[in-house]
Amino acid sequence: MQGAVLITGATSGFGAASARCLARQGWPLILCGRRLERLQALADELSELTSVLPLQLDVRDAIAVQRAIDELPELFSGIQVLVNNAGLALAPGPAQAVELSDLHTMIDTNITGLVNVTHAVLPRLIAWGSGATIINIGSTAAGNPYPGSHVYGASKAFVQQFSYNLRCDLQGTGVRVTDLAPGIAETEFSLVRNAGDSGAADKVYQGTVPLTADDVAAQVGYIAALPAHMNINRLEVVPVRQAWGPYAIHRDQLTESV
Secondary structure: OOOOOOOOOOOHHHHHHHHHHHHHHOOOOOEEEEOOHHHHHHHHHHHHOOEEEEEEOOOOHHHHHHHHOOOOOOHHOEEEEEEEEOOEEEEEEEHOOOOOOHHHHHHHHHHHHHHHHEEEEEEHHHHOOOOOHHHHHHOHHHHOOOOOOHHHHHHHHHHHHHHHHHHHOOOOOOOOEEEEEEOOOOOOOOHOOOOHHHHHHOOOOOOOOEEEHHHHEEEEEEEEOOOOOOOOOOEEEEEOOOOOOOOOOOOOOOOOOO
């Protein structure tokens, strides 16, 4: 028997693609996001494949999150898989030049929101026991810093360590935890990061072959379907064309002596 899958940030990108992938596998879905119209459209699309509950929710609101979980209909009350996907990047400039409010928004969504949802859902995952799974969507930015990543990269480092430490706390419960860390992927991510500037967003992917949302969703489906005795601690997935950056050293301009 399959329990329900709760996906945050299900209105676009990895979240929507994961919903489609998991629906094809027959999982009942709880689709969470702020944009109700998109949630409803996705729920209507997938309802031919499985049972779907669209749930308008802002993960930053801890009280609303707990209330939503407490009031789940019986059909969706047994949560077996949590996909913590809600997150964003903003302000790609240097930290000293960006708005503090953008930094707070990333912290509130990528860290506080993830903690809010995880804390609310954990009792149901533990009650499910063997085969229950938490999939936290991290990033290669967690361990590979680059200019303009500042709080975004730091928030994904939190996701990685939170995942590892959850594994320690959940030892013996049967609940599994995976940090799924994608590299560069073409979704709405860069459009949001560049404040809706499509030209700047498109440049991120020009001349290369990035991952797609479906590529990442396939990994979500794979992790969710693993035998109950297996746990993938961290799965880092990048396009072949992505590797690590060069060793950077700033040097003063040297002048030749006369």
